[in-house]
Structures are given as structure tokens and as C-alpha cells.
Amino acid sequence: MSEPYSSPSADVMIQFDRVVKKFGDHVVLRELNFSVKPGEFVTLIGPSGSGKTTILRLLMTLEQVDGGTIQVCGDYLSHMQRGGRFVPADERYLRARRKRIGMVFQQFNLFPNMNVLQNVTEAPVRSLGLSKADAAERARDLLDMVGLSDKVQAHPMRLSGGQQQRVAIARALAMRPQVLLLDEVTSALDPELVAGVLSVLKEIARTTDITFLCVTHEMQFARDVSDRVMMFDKGQVIEDAPPEQLFTQPAHERTRSFLHAVIDRSG
Amino acid sequence: MSSGLMSFIWEGLANTLLLTVFGALLGLVFAFIAGLGRSSERKWVRGIAMVYTEVFRGFPSLVLLFVLIFIIPTFGFQLNPLIAGILALALNIGAYAAEVVRGAVKAVPPGQLEAAIALNFTPVQRLRKVILPQAVVAMIPPFTNNLIELLKATSLVSLVYISDFTFAAQLIRASTGETALVFFGLLVGYGIIALVFTTAMKLLERMAARSLGRTVPSGLFGRKEVAA
Numbered sequence: 001m002s003e004p005y006s007s008p009s010a011d012v013m014i015q016f017d018r019v020v021k022k023f024g025d026h027v028v029l030r031e032l033n034f035s036v037k038p039g040e041f042v043t044l045i046g047p048s049g050s051g052k053t054t055i056l057r058l059l060m061t062l063e064q065v066d067g068g069t070i071q072v073c074g075d076y077l078s079h080m081q082r083g084g085r086f087v088p089a090d091e092r093y094l095r096a097r098r099k100r101i102g103m104v105f106q107q108f109n110l111f112p113n114m115n116v117l118q119n120v121t122e123a124p125v126r127s128l129g130l131s132k133a134d135a136a137e138r139a140r141d142l143l144d145m146v147g148l149s150d151k152v153q154a155h156p157m158r159l160s161g162g163q164q165q166r167v168a169i170a171r172a173l174a175m176r177p178q179v180l181l182l183d184e185v186t187s188a189l190d191p192e193l194v195a196g197v198l199s200v201l202k203e204i205a206r207t208t209d210i211t212f213l214c215v216t217h218e219m220q221f222a223r224d225v226s227d228r229v230m231m232f233d234k235g236q237v238i239e240d241a242p243p244e245q246l247f248t249q250p251a252h253e254r255t256r257s258f259l260h261a262v263i264d265r266s267g
Numbered sequence: 268m269s270s271g272l273m274s275f276i277w278e279g280l281a282n283t284l285l286l287t288v289f290g291a292l293l294g295l296v297f298a299f300i301a302g303l304g305r306s307s308e309r310k311w312v313r314g315i316a317m318v319y320t321e322v323f324r325g326f327p328s329l330v331l332l333f334v335l336i337f338i339i340p341t342f343g344f345q346l347n348p349l350i351a352g353i354l355a356l357a358l359n360i361g362a363y364a365a366e367v368v369r370g371a372v373k374a375v376p377p378g379q380l381e382a383a384i385a386l387n388f389t390p391v392q393r394l395r396k397v398i399l400p401q402a403v404v405a406m407i408p409p410f411t412n413n414l415i416e417l418l419k420a421t422s423l424v425s426l427v428y429i430s431d432f433t434f435a436a437q438l439i440r441a442s443t444g445e446t447a448l449v450f451f452g453l454l455v456g457y458g459i460i461a462l463v464f465t466t467a468m469k470l471l472e473r474m475a476a477r478s479l480g481r482t483v484p485s486g487l488f489g490r491k492e493v494a495a
Contacts, residue, residue, distance in 0.1 A: 060385050091390065098387045109382035110480045113400035122396060123386035157480035175386060 020067030064157030103175030162193030279435025297361025302368025323362035
């Protein structure tokens with residue numbers, strides 16, 4: 001239970017293999033392939049509707065694939081083997097796989113029926129089996145790290161959006177995930193609150209070896225923290241490069257026009 | 268009024284409260300089973316829950332009472348009349364309240380369930396720790412309506428000779444001939460009971476809202492305000 005943020009031995013943390021996802025007739029991901037190494041910080045950019053958020057939701061098992069496979073730490077995520085055949089995973093299998101993955105949402109999704117501390121301790125107590133005292137100690141450390149040690153007893157709805165999002169980050173970290181998914185975590189924040197959340201994330205990325213998959217429109221942040229940036233369009237990766245290269249010399253015309261549009265908008 | 272007649276009133280009042288409180292508690296059990304059943308992933312569970320709500324919502328409570336008290340005994344199964352009354356009222360109000368439960372559960376933002384899944388809660392924990400504590404707050408105001416409906420529906424049991432408040436009033440009217448006074452007193456009596464229930468529910472609502480960090484404006488008929 002008390003192991004540090006994990007460092008798996010395999011050299012592939014996340015593997016998408018010909019993943020297809022449809023919503024009705026609309027194909028969101030078409031035979032998508034990519035992989036992420038342990039400890040990598042990978043940012044997904046691209047126009048809205050290009051399937052970035054869907055990738056995170058598939059990894060969090062909030063959606064199921066319509067084709068292809070996803071592996072995390074070498075384990076199939078939403079398929080299990082039964083009698084030599086692949087079948088959709090059942091709840092027990094999913095829970096064992098989900099343990100490795102955490103997610104921070106655009107709308108924070110803190111539980112309004114719990115105070116800040118309970119928001120952070122509830123899951124470690126319930127799903128990791130930590131004692132209440134241990135979970136509280138872990139939570140206080142994390143809340144201290146995100147700069148909210150004075151809000152432990154506060155009610156989440158009494159906090160600013162930026163503070164709520166920092167609680168949500170602490171809540172996800174309390175589960176000691178190997179992979180952390182960041183789904184437009186600053187998009188719902190007032191502009192002056194964005195920097196506080198991003199600096200917390202930078203610090204976490206710097207001091208842990210968690211693997212990050214991040215969907216964001218904060219291009220400067222993406223440039224600062226990412227090891228790799230993947231440009232998405234129409235459910236496909238159209239460019240995959242280190243941030244310096246992708247932002248300064250995009251190879252693909254679609255990337256260029258997207259970056260132009262984003263940078264024009266933010267002045 | 269003689270003390271003999273007064274004792275009818277007290278007994279009637281006690282039975283009316285008994286029918287309302289136990290009818291509500293049993294109805295609550297039916298409502299949660301059926302309301303959550305209708306949100307189940309399993310088709311057959313949804314089916315059973317839907318049949319229950321549709322059937323008992325459509326059944327007049329009075330007919331249900333007649334069935335339980337006059338028909339069931341012909342199959343050799345005699346229910347205590349008060350229990351039969353509680354059961355009939357609970358089956359009916361439970362079907363209404365099931366829709367309240369279903370609606371309130373559905374109204375919890377989907378992000379809450381997603382966060383609970385992301386934190387690896389079991390399906391039961393998601394419901395108990397995250398969904399229900401929030402949904403219950405939204406259920407209380409419509410439950411207040413259901414409770415008052417139930418209180419009024421209890422007067423039906425006087426027709427199957429259960430000595431409730433209305434039945435006692437009928438007895439007094441028959442023995443004194445004071446029709447206007449008795450019925451006026453009956454109305455005031457029910458009104459006061461309803462007011463007590465409403466006030467209690469209002470307090471409950473405020474406590475529940477506070478648990479979610481919201482405030483409910485004070486006053487019995489609090490102004491509509493956006494929750495903080």
C-alpha cells in the first residue's frame with residue numbers, strides 16, 4: 001500500500017492498437033494506434049470533436065471500445081481472456097485495472113456531500129482499504145502539496161474553481177495512480193485561476209514518475225511540461241513530436257492551421 | 268361533548284397518524300426498491316419495477332383497500348385491518364414516490380458517477396456514497412407532497428370501518444347531529460396535521476441541503492433563490 005508512485009518495468013505503459021470508437025454512426029476514433037512510455041507526459045491537442053477526450057474516457061473505462069484493444073501495463077483494459085477468447089471485461093476485472101489509472105475532470109466533479117478531506121480520503125479507504133488515519137495523513141500531505149492545507153474541513157462548494165480543481169488533483173493522487181488523465185482541467189476556470197492549477201500539475205509532473213495523458217488548450221503549458229505532443233484530427237494522430245518541434249516547425253498543414261487558430265484566439 | 272366521544276376522537280387521530288407514518292415508511296421502502304429498480308442495468312429488474320409503478324399508480328387506493336380487506340379474506344387469509352390499510356396506502360404512495368426516486372437519481376450530474384468510477388468505487392459504493400446522498404436532497408420536497416397526499420388518502424379507510432379520524436368524526440356527527448361543526452373541525456384537524464408534517468419536512472430539507480453546502484431560504488414558504 002505504501003509503495004511510491006510506481007515505476008513499472010515494462011517500457012510501454014499505454015498501448016492503443018487499432019482502436020475504434022463510434023457514437024451511433026459517427027466514428028470518433030478510426031483504427032487508432034499509439035503508445036506511451038512509463039513516466040512520459042503526453043499532451044493531446046487538436047480541434048474539438050477530434051476524439052481527444054474520448055481517448056481519456058476509454059482509458060478510464062467510462063466508455064468501451066467498439067474495436068481494437070487498449071493495454072495498460074501490458075494488461076488488456078476492457079477485454080479479458082476466457083477459454084482462449086477475448087470477451088468484454090466484467091466489473092471485477094475492470095476494477096483491478098482501474099486501480100492504476102486516475103482522472104481529473106474539466107468540471108472537477110468533487111462530491112458535494114463530503115468535505116474536502118472526505119473527498120480525498122473516501123476512495124483510498126473504500127477501494128484501497130487504507131485505515132481512516134492513514135488515508136487522512138495521505139490526504140493532508142497532498143492537500144498541503146496543492147496549497148490547500150487550510151481548507152481541509154471546508155465544503156467543496158465554498159471553494160473557488162481553482163481550489164476545487166486542486167482538491168480534485170489531490171483526490172486523484174491519493175489513489176497513487178500510475179497513469180493520470182487530465183481532461184481539459186483548466187477549461188472551466190476563470191483565467192486568473194488557471195496558473196495556480198497548472199503550476200501544481202507541473203510540480204507533480206516534475207517530482208513523480210506518473211505517466212500523464214493530458215488534453216488541454218493551454219499551449220504554453222503543453223510546451224513546458226510535455227515530453228511529446230500528439231496532434232489529432234478526425235480520430236487519427238496526424239503528428240507526433242516533441243513539443244519544441246511541433247510548436248515551432250509543425251510538419252503537417254493541419255497542425256499549422258490549428259496552432260494558428262489557437263494562438264490567434266489567445267492573442 | 269362527553270368524554271366517551273372524545274376518546275373516539277383521540278383513537279381516530281392516533282390511527283390516522285399511525286396509518287400516515289407507517290404508510291409513509293413502508294411506501295418509502297417500495298419507492299426506493301422500485302425507483303432504483305427502474306434505473307437498473309438489468310432489463311428484468313426494470314420490467315418488474317415498471318409494472319409495479321404503473322399498476323399501483325393506476326389503482327385507486329379505495330379499490331385496493333376493498334381487495335385487501337374484503338376479497339383477500341375469502342381466500343382464507345385475514346389481514347389485520349390496520350395493517351391492510353397501511354399496506355394499501357403504502358403500495359399506492361410507493362408507486363408515486365418511486366418516480367420521485369427515479370427522477371432524483373437521474374438528476375445527479377453524470378460527472379458525479381464518472382468521478383466515482385474513476386476513483387474505483389464498487390457499483391454499490393457509487394450508489395451509497397455518491398449518488399444517493401445527493402439524490403435524497405432533491406427527493407425531499409416532492410416527498411412532502413406525497414406525504415400530504417398520503418395523509419389525505421388515509422381518510423379512505425373510514426369506508427372499510429377502520430376507526431380513523433374521519434370515522435370518529437362520522438360517529439360524532441351521527442350521535443350529535445352537528446354536521447357543519449364536525450366537518451369543519453375535521454378540516455381544521457387535517458389542516459393542522461398537514462402543517463406539522465410540512466414543517467418537519469421543511470426542517471429535514473434544510474438539514475439535507477446543508478449537507479451539500481447549499482442553503483434553503485428561511486420561512487415556511489421560502490422565496491425561490493438560487494442555491495449558493
